[in-house]
Amino acid sequence: MKALDAIDRRILTMLQANGKATNKEIAGVLGMSITPIYERIKKMEEAGYIKAYAAVVDRDLLGFKLVAYCNVQLKEHSKEYLEQFESQIASLEEVSECYHIAGMFDYLLKVHVQDVEAYRAFLADKLAALDNIGNVQSSFVMKPVKWQLSLPVE
Structure with a gap:
């Protein structure tokens, strides 16, 4: 094209x-x-300009009241460990986005859960249970200020 x-x-x-x-x-x-x-x-x-069509749902109405961003640092950085982590993260339903990033941390995750207790369970039972997790730093969304899916194309 x-x-x-x-x-x-x-x-x-x-x-x-x-x-x-x-x-x-x-x-x-x-x-x-x-x-x-x-x-x-x-x-x-x-x-490939149009990747997909989807309905944008209201996370609050579905009970996902807490959004957390997790900075994840791995212990080991070989290709095998990176691929293993990415495969494991892709299977976690709470994680809606995962980015391999540069800087102090290796990955940035966006996590949707019901509340702080659900996040604690996610962190303890799922994320920290993965092999090769070195450090996790969490930030919680207090209020969305700007949120959009669209890109400026004109």
Whole structure:
């Protein structure tokens, strides 16, 4: 696929704002017919610009009242240990995001749990139980100030 043009970028902006927007709705806003919109979206999906479509759910309504960010330092840093840790973390349902980072720590985790007691259990029974954990530093979200999924594409 060639580079994104202004129309592609507008389509991406609209889909980021409303993933349920129909081709007809997008075409109406852009003053185009439905078929070219469909074809553009298909090409962006195939090229990997659009990774997935998902519903954003309310974590509070689902009972996940506590968000914690965990900085994790490993004892050993061989490729085997890094891959093992990443595989183990991927299986923990409380972890919604995991990043291999540079600096004092090796990984940054975003963890969603019901409350402080659930976090304590997660930390003691799951995270600290993994092989090769050296140090964990936790920070708790007091109030979200800015939260968005969209990227500036226009």
